[in-house]
Amino acid sequence: MKNINNLLTLLTILLILGACEKDGDTFFLSSPKENELVASVNKITLTKETAQLYAMSFAWTNQTLQISDERYSPTTNLQFIIQASLNENFTGDVEESIVNGFSQSYTIAALNILTYRLNAIAEQENPVYFRLATSNGSNIKPVYSNTVKVTITPYPIDMRYANILAKESGEDTGKDLYSVNADGIYQGFYGATGWEGIHVEEANGNIWFTDAPGGIGAPFQITTTGTIGSWDLWFPELEGCYFTELNAVKKQWSALYLGSLNIEGMPEGFYATYDHTTNQWKGVFDGTANETLNLRIGGTGKLFNKDTGDNKDNAKDVPFAFGGTAEQLTFSTGEGITTGSISVIVPATGSCTLVIDLNNPAQWTAKVQEGGNVEPEPEPEEGEYLYLPGIGAAVNGKWAYDHRISVYDKDEKKYAGVVNVASEWGDYAITLFGEGEAWNDSKVYKCREGNSTNGKLTNSGGNNITAPDNGLYLIEVSLSELTYKTTAVTEVACYLGIPDNEDLISLQSTDTPGIYSGSITLPEDSKWGVQFVINSWAGYFGGYEGKLYYNANEGIKSMPAGTYNVTVDFINATYSFNRQ
Template sequence: MKTMKNFLLLLAAVFSFASCEKDEDKIYLSSIQSGELVATESTVVLSQENSNDIVLSLAWTKDALQISDPALSAIDVTIQTLQVSTTQDFSGVVSENVETSLSKAYTGAALNALAKNIGANPDVANNVYFRLAAQTGKNMIPVYSNVVTVAVTPYTIDMSLGYILNADKAETGVTLYSAASDGQYLGFMGATAWYNFFMKEGDGTVWGNDGVTGTAFLMSSEESSWNFWFPGMGGCYYVDANTNKKAWSALYIPSLTLTGDVAGTMTFDRPNVKWTYAFSAAQAGNITFKVNGTGRLYDSSTGTDGSDSDANLGIETPVSFAQNGENLIFGGEAGNITVNVPAAGECTLVIDLSNPKQWTVEVTSGSAEPEPVRETLYMLGISEGEGDWNFNNYLRLYDEDNLGYAGVADVNSPWGYQIAIEEGNWGDVYKLGEGDANAGTLAFNAENNIPAPDGGLYFFDVSLKALTYKLTAIGDEIYVAGLNKLEGEDWTFEPLPATATGGVYSGSITITQPSAWGFKIYLFNGDWNYVYGGSAGKLYYKSNNGITDDATLAPGTYTLTIDLINATYTIE
């Protein structure tokens, strides 16, 4: 009705103008004229490989009311709707979308989803028809453009799998499973602490955390969404992501216990998403046992603060497995599980949870328990004189997948240094492979120590997977960013000066309001790569979580002290 009123007002304006002329100089307002629609392609074959590419573009001319006097502009009061159907006369299922521009581009995923929604058959060519419907009001008879035909071959959309993407939205190879293809995706994940990710459905829809409220464990597919994240404990998680409820949960399972013919505590192999238990079998044959434990459930009611205290936030939840044929089922009462032991001697019981469609259990010959990931590496001789080496200086794990360790040391090492993997163990150490004091490769139990740079404060980054090391000198200032910042505001780097104590920086900060995401510590001005987040007085390199202590402080001026060597901070 509002459109019709505007239309009548425009008519009145035209007639008012016309009345100023001679009676015989009439101006005529004609009905809208149909626009012209064109497509860039006449044939499109879709696949997963081109799902992110632009595969089809449409363009059209604007439909408008026409005026007989060429000196006057056409009146644009039209509503243009792009209609798409698999029937040429548009008598079948029709997709309709109001368009405000003069063109539209489809990615492979978007066109594939459109074809599915209008009933196109997968894996064969379907004639898909496009046209524009122009109206001056929703209750008016539309004027249609020409019909454009595009032969579209869609690929089958498998809505049974949810694909886990990393923080950069690249596929990781990890999936969750929706047995009924109903939008509820389940499965186990081996996650590091605070691991963050997105999830993509088979139709290309990408889900992340609700970016409007920022509430943990709420889901959104809008552009404003940002990555999900796990709590501050790495290990085994049972994930339930429900796109209909727009919520997900993570059930953390710290341990599993075996009772029956074998008894003990299993070990979690995080990279391979398996639980293992090594035992000695007296003979070949079947064994029967039960598996259960106690987990902690994290959802939108519990949230997570991104720190070690997350361990106390989750809801205590019993967990167990039972057997269904050759597969395992999760939840409910613990049931008897029977498997065959192939031979007497050393064996390993393996519960494999890596395939969300099929959880399995078996016993293999030999001991195959995973090597535990070490939380620290020790830099022997990095800050001491000859004959006075110890395990006081260490690097902390920050990237479990790549066995990345980082830390800061006040270097005083005339004889070079070694990297030990275990406190008190002087024999198992890494020394120099190739390189110099700034960067190089490591070799286990090599001949020469790693050369050290001139004395001073340095940041160390070591990878035991790549067997590399890299040092970066730290100056007389580090930087704070994110204080008092609301969502969408630019972060500025505010300097924090060094004190007389090596590795310790301190200065005044003024808090006027809680930071939207907390603040972070940066080692170098304008460099976003060398960053620490933190919580509860501890600093964590490369943490995605900012320090949020300021959210609980009253506005005022405080002293912020950062100890890079011990990875701690205080706000007083």
């Protein structure tokens, strides 16, 4: 009864309005007249080298809606759509672009993608037909402009590569995923920070976003409907190396987290750490020239996908293994897989670095490079280090600046580090400058009062600081309080960072001063992060991406439950966890 009353009311209003009209006061809208379409070129050859330049433009005349009474203006806007087809009758595949305004320009890359979607033949002349479809609204049949023929020679599109885009700007990061069969299944390794987000663009112009049905993001489900800056493909909170797969066919993606690598065939004590900025695993060792090392590289990763979501507690343990050759590594996952033997040649005797390079998704490699540092260290910032000339062996009868400690509290000017003391003269100084820098008395600190264990500093006069007996020491310095303290390192252990578990798991010293190793078992994920503890909390270190940091309240994060072989190098401030 209520609905009937509403209808009667509406009809009454319409009758009243109709009665108010005078004869002949009938208004109507009509479809726009044909609109002349003009192209800037009628023939063009596209090249990849000029992909970002503009190729061609279309323009058309201003078109207004017709109305029977010039006193009134239309209440709807025209909708312009440029259509493109390889068929003059616009049958078969038709590409459409909605346009705002009265012109449209295409870059060479965009025009090349358009022809690719129309199945044009690369490196051949293809007649492409364009026309403008114009309407007053979605429920009104469009009016078409004249047809413009443009002969286009496109270049081939390599559908094997997909670009990883920055989520905010949409700019190409220079990192790619790779589809070996050009079948829409792309893979590659990516170094991600916690909750980092990306978009992925295929060579045909498709950009993939996280699907968000009902406005709620669905982790690891993807769609091409979206805009740059919204609903990115986000990685879980674990920071580090991910084997990433995007399946454009199933509209899903996944991320396998590699927390560590088990590398067999390297000298005892070797460990590798992951650098997400270079997308490489690196480890330093003492090598012998022309020696062949036969490596087996594998481990167990944490798989995140549509079924697990992005919660690390739900991630699935998945074995992984590298194979192939050093010049062309392969990667496989799943139960029952085995590692392949990968041979690398050691180029020199002495300090060398194994580098597993995962940058090129079409060609992962493993090689040994001469030297302990693959890349030169960046110049330190002012005040980043304190140098301890005299605490180690002399070089050419002079103090050497090869021992240093790092700042851990810049505001309070506090420094700490582990040093292997071997002083030839039994004393040392503390400086804010290193080897090759000019001597500056204002940046030299000596002992005002104290002994080899602790004391007060001054940078105006004073005496050299008495060096402790040879051995490994934790040295702490405060330039704000002008104090120093040395603690002999007698034991090293791991704190697991698990609630209600205060256990310290001992690590054993090695033949190399400052390097300790051992095995730890995490019965559950480390909530607060693993820490390296010296002398039952006389000092402790946390870490990030293989680097140690003193007094880090949060330990080494992203440590899931499992058993690990642990190595820590206090002097070089590095660490590694290799899952068993």
